[in-house]
Amino acid sequence: MKIIRSREELQAALAVLPRPLGFVPTMGYFHEGHLSLMRASRRENRSTVVSLYVNPLQFGPQEDLARYPRDAERDRLLAEREGVDLLFTPDDEEMYPSVGRIPGSLQRTRVQVEGLSSIWEGASRPGHFEGVATVVVKLFHLVQPDTAYFGQKDYQQALVIQTLVRDLALPVTIRVLPTVREADGLALSSRNAYLSPQERQAAPRLYQSLRLGEELIRQGERDPQAVIWQMESFLSKEPLCRLDYVTVVAPETLLVPAAIRLPVALLGAAWFGKARLIDNLIVR
Amino acid sequence: MKIIRSREELQAALAVLPRPLGFVPTMGYFHEGHLSLMRASRRENRSTVVSLYVNPLQFGPQEDLARYPRDAERDRLLAEREGVDLLFTPDDEEMYPSVGRIPGSLQRTRVQVEGLSSIWEGASRPGHFEGVATVVVKLFHLVQPDTAYFGQKDYQQALVIQTLVRDLALPVTIRVLPTVREADGLALSSRNAYLSPQERQAAPRLYQSLRLGEELIRQGERDPQAVIWQMESFLSKEPLCRLDYVTVVAPETLLVPAAIRLPVALLGAAWFGKARLIDNLIVR
Numbered sequence: 295m296k297i298i299r300s301r302e303e304l305q306a307a308l309a310v311l312p313r314p315l316g317f318v319p320t321m322g323y324f325h326e327g328h329l330s331l332m333r334a335s336r337r338e339n340r341s342t343v344v345s346l347y348v349n350p351l352q353f354g355p356q357e358d359l360a361r362y363p364r365d366a367e368r369d370r371l372l373a374e375r376e377g378v379d380l381l382f383t384p385d386d387e388e389m390y391p392s393v394g395r396i397p398g399s400l401q402r403t404r405v406q407v408e409g410l411s412s413i414w415e416g417a418s419r420p421g422h423f424e425g426v427a428t429v430v431v432k433l434f435h436l437v438q439p440d441t442a443y444f445g446q447k448d449y450q451q452a453l454v455i456q457t458l459v460r461d462l463a464l465p466v467t468i469r470v471l472p473t474v475r476e477a478d479g480l481a482l483s484s485r486n487a488y489l490s491p492q493e494r495q496a497a498p499r500l501y502q503s504l505r506l507g508e509e510l511i512r513q514g515e516r517d518p519q520a521v522i523w524q525m526e527s528f529l530s531k532e533p534l535c536r537l538d539y540v541t542v543v544a545p546e547t548l549l550v551p552a553a554i555r556l557p558v559a560l561l562g563a564a565w566f567g568k569a570r571l572i573d574n575l576i577v578r
Numbered sequence: 579m580k581i582i583r584s585r586e587e588l589q590a591a592l593a594v595l596p597r598p599l600g601f602v603p604t605m606g607y608f609h610e611g612h613l614s615l616m617r618a619s620r621r622e623n624r625s626t627v628v629s630l631y632v633n634p635l636q637f638g639p640q641e642d643l644a645r646y647p648r649d650a651e652r653d654r655l656l657a658e659r660e661g662v663d664l665l666f667t668p669d670d671e672e673m674y675p676s677v678g679r680i681p682g683s684l685q686r687t688r689v690q691v692e693g694l695s696s697i698w699e700g701a702s703r704p705g706h707f708e709g710v711a712t713v714v715v716k717l718f719h720l721v722q723p724d725t726a727y728f729g730q731k732d733y734q735q736a737l738v739i740q741t742l743v744r745d746l747a748l749p750v751t752i753r754v755l756p757t758v759r760e761a762d763g764l765a766l767s768s769r770n771a772y773l774s775p776q777e778r779q780a781a782p783r784l785y786q787s788l789r790l791g792e793e794l795i796r797q798g799e800r801d802p803q804a805v806i807w808q809m810e811s812f813l814s815k816e817p818l819c820r821l822d823y824v825t826v827v828a829p830e831t832l833l834v835p836a837a838i839r840l841p842v843a844l845l846g847a848a849w850f851g852k853a854r855l856i857d858n859l860i861v862r
Contacts (some may be wrong), residue, residue: 301747405687409680427687435746438749462716463585
């Protein structure tokens, strides 16, 4: 596996990689979720590129950019073990060469996906999806993959990316793979590293609330507010959980429907201590 | 020359075109300015693609989208005569397939270039450069050219595009070619078709005002406000001219400097009857 830090090296290395090319963009601190994407890419392509870049453009000023968990050496070993061909780990100067030249801004150009970017995660994290969309488009231009792999755990992110790929006619196929979970249901996330032992015990409650919502819908509940209320009430019983939102939405628009008609997406976000966790579940 | 209306035909035709590929994105109603870009592309590439699409996303609700001049048959003949290989003329449904599904919007995804998009032309035409940037990125994804050609007449547009190409790491080289002018100095523009005979006679005054500004700078004037005031005063003497703005700016930031230091860009926009004309001049 080649480790690559500059765009120039990247272009040289890509030129000799057999096609088709799969790409897994990540912020590192790999868990089984990331590894499952690498494996899918390996299965479906002749070459696999993984990027590891903690993108400052998608973090708010009050967020966890500085303490986001990192372990470059472990990530390198795990990617190598999965048979990844290139690991692209640029620094900020390589990704945003204008940094410092434009006061208060990494670069002038932004990609926005209206509507989808400003609700739920976008409402709680202003600017987040603009940062994600911009860096993903840039990485697609640098890597020029045939297929790119994302986890369903970040459901809204995957939807934003699918939308911009279609809207901008980007020549890449997007594959969204199932969320990988711990035995007790907790969705794998690099941010689980922030959880204390007690918080870790409490954290599966987010997924349980989504399962409860699913159960209510399967039993015939058609009022989204009733489902939301029950999920909220269930989460409020866990003192270590501070709810951000839990909701029932149409899977493509992310809007709460007047009445539930399958499929719907159940989305949730909650704080457990310093860890802001998200999860989702599609009811078909 | 192949005339192509759908993305699918375009991909099939591009697959068999020899590289390198030059690309000239246009809104049609070709004049010598467009033809000079096609000739440059022919000289510098093995194949040339021209797009002809009047992009609704870059027109404001009060602007001239509906009456923008069109002549598909003449454009076809001119492009053919220049040796263009493919003429891509999509309709709105082909460029914005979501149209009608998102109320009040052609698509959700937008490309923005902060700062450069909101001053001068951007201030007079809110949303204009967002529409330009979005469609140009989309056309680049569809055509995947090695080099794309733009006219210097739209100086701010060229700067917006050069900035987004660099910021988003788009794998395309941008070439900006000199403004083509009539014998009396008027910059060629499809919108010159709106001019009455009297307005046509008055219209070169915009360029003359920029030449006057250049002359003042060459004579040693270093105060931008003094230059602007003289240019404004010169334009105000033409009763058929309604000034929008005329200014002296740094060529990269488009900001008015405290004192003039070469190079600077002189930019102007003015109405002559129903025609809103723009022009510029770089003083080196």
